Amino acid sequence: MAEKNTKVPEFLREPLEAAQARLETLEEETQRVVKDLVHRGKASRRELTDMVQRLAKQDWTLDELRGRLEKLRAQGKELASDYADRARAEAAGRLVELQAKAISFLGVASREQVEELSKELARLSRKLEKGKARKGPVRRTGEV
Numbered sequence: 001m002a003e004k005n006t007k008v009p010e011f012l013r014e015p016l017e018a019a020q021a022r023l024e025t026l027e028e029e030t031q032r033v034v035k036d037l038v039h040r041g042k043a044s045r046r047e048l049t050d051m052v053q054r055l056a057k058q059d060w061t062l063d064e065l066r067g068r069l070e071k072l073r074a075q076g077k078e079l080a081s082d083y084a085d086r087a088r089a090e091a092a093g094r095l096v097e098l099q100a101k102a103i104s105f106l107g108v109a110s111r112e113q114v115e116e117l118s119k120e121l122a123r124l125s126r127k128l129e130k131g132k133a134r135k136g137p138v139r140r141t142g143e144v
Helices: 010-057 062-106 111-135
Strands: none
Touching: none
C-alpha cells in the first residue's frame, strides 16, 4: 500500500491498513466456507441420488405388496365406516326436522303428542273415577 502513488494522510494510514487486513482475513474465511458448503452440497446430492436409486430399484415381494394392500384396504374400510355413520346421523336428523315441519304445516298431531294426550285422558279418567267412588253411586232421576 505504501508503494502506491496515492498519498494517504498519515493519521488514516494505520486504520486503513488494519481494515485491509481484516478484509483479507474475511475473504479467506468466506472462500473456506463456500468450499465447505459446495463440498457438503455435493455429498448431500450423492446421498439423495443413492436413496432415489435404491427406492427405484427396490423389488417388492408379493407378500409385501399384499401386506401393504391389506393395510390400505383396512384404512379405507375404517374411513368408509366413519363417513357412513356420519351420513346416517345427518340423514336421520334431517328426516326428523322434515317430519316436524310437515306435521306443523299440516296441523296433525305427532305420535308423541297423541301419546301425551292419551296419558292425560287416562289420568283425568282415574281422577274422575276416584271422585265418583267418594260420593257414592250416582242416582238417576226417576229411580226409587
